[in-house]
Amino acid sequence: MHSAYDNYIKSAITELSQHQGDFGKLKKSLCKKFGVPMPTNANLRDHYNQLLEQKKIKRSEKFEKMLMSRLIRTQSGVAVVAVLTKSYPCPGKCIYCPSEKDMPKSYLSNEPAVMRAIDSQFDPYRQMQNRLRSLELNGHQTDKIELIVMGGTFSFLPKAYQKKFITECFRGANEYKRSQKVHKVKKFIKTKRTPSEELSYQQKKNETAKHRIIGLTLETRPDYIDAKEVLNFRNLGCTRVELGVQSLYDDVLELNKRGHLIASTVEATKMLKDAGFKINYHMMPGLPGSTPKRDFEMFKALFEGPKFQP
Numbered sequence: 001m002h003s004a005y006d007n008y009i010k011s012a013i014t015e016l017s018q019h020q021g022d023f024g025k026l027k028k029s030l031c032k033k034f035g036v037p038m039p040t041n042a043n044l045r046d047h048y049n050q051l052l053e054q055k056k057i058k059r060s061e062k063f064e065k066m067l068m069s070r071l072i073r074t075q076s077g078v079a080v081v082a083v084l085t086k087s088y089p090c091p092g093k094c095i096y097c098p099s100e101k102d103m104p105k106s107y108l109s110n111e112p113a114v115m116r117a118i119d120s121q122f123d124p125y126r127q128m129q130n131r132l133r134s135l136e137l138n139g140h141q142t143d144k145i146e147l148i149v150m151g152g153t154f155s156f157l158p159k160a161y162q163k164k165f166i167t168e169c170f171r172g173a174n175e176y177k178r179s180q181k182v183h184k185v186k187k188f189i190k191t192k193r194t195p196s197e198e199l200s201y202q203q204k205k206n207e208t209a210k211h212r213i214i215g216l217t218l219e220t221r222p223d224y225i226d227a228k229e230v231l232n233f234r235n236l237g238c239t240r241v242e243l244g245v246q247s248l249y250d251d252v253l254e255l256n257k258r259g260h261l262i263a264s265t266v267e268a269t270k271m272l273k274d275a276g277f278k279i280n281y282h283m284m285p286g287l288p289g290s291t292p293k294r295d296f297e298m299f300k301a302l303f304e305g306p307k308f309q310p
């Protein structure tokens, strides 16, 4: 960022109180004053951090608060980091599911999380570090992370890729350095550890890291949950499973070519609950074969029925 922004930031800190919290107005007037283009808050934060490091300015909590965007993102104390697995076929043939070349099944390239994944070439390490960096630049705390892995049916991905992907997410969090300027992919240095040992090593390391993954969500289909998969998810460190349930009506599931019936959802829910996982359901009202009345009854059954109640 241009050095003209040194004075821009210094003026912003001193003039903040005169603008009674209207940061947008202040930014505009400072752009005019210093003849510079409108900076994003993330750019300002980056430059502000550099000035702090160089001891050219004193810390201003008020200024930092102004730079924070979408406070709600981390208001719970947990920063959500959503990452995407690479494009890979899905066993499902659901008629409503979009497909786009080179994108994971059911995701489109114009969605924010997908755009970020494309930027990182779907590399899990880079996705983790870039997201932490961006949250940090927007003023968010990133010491507690809820990691959400998206990209279709996780269970259908090759097991070796699953393990490597999750290991790299943990490594990305472990090696992230606050306020580091450029996050390059630190090459994975070959060790004598097997892939499973490497996963355990990174998980263990993360228990005392500055950026801890306190929750890990994986998404899958109910008919891919069995005792083996429950164990696999547990080994990967998964704490929450997002199940593609979509409807509680067998005729609707059949009409939409889901490839499984409601019995699979009931079974998967029981197995996951018994194993202590949190469960999220993906539900789709308005599917062909349903009506508003049926959808209403479906949600009632979902919240009232002990077989479901995610």
Ligand code: SF4
Pocket (backbone or CB within 6 Å): 090, 091, 092, 093, 094, 097, 098, 105, 106, 152, 153, 221, 244
């Ligand atoms: S299972 Fe999910 S990702 Fe696969 S086709 Fe159906 S909706 Fe799409």
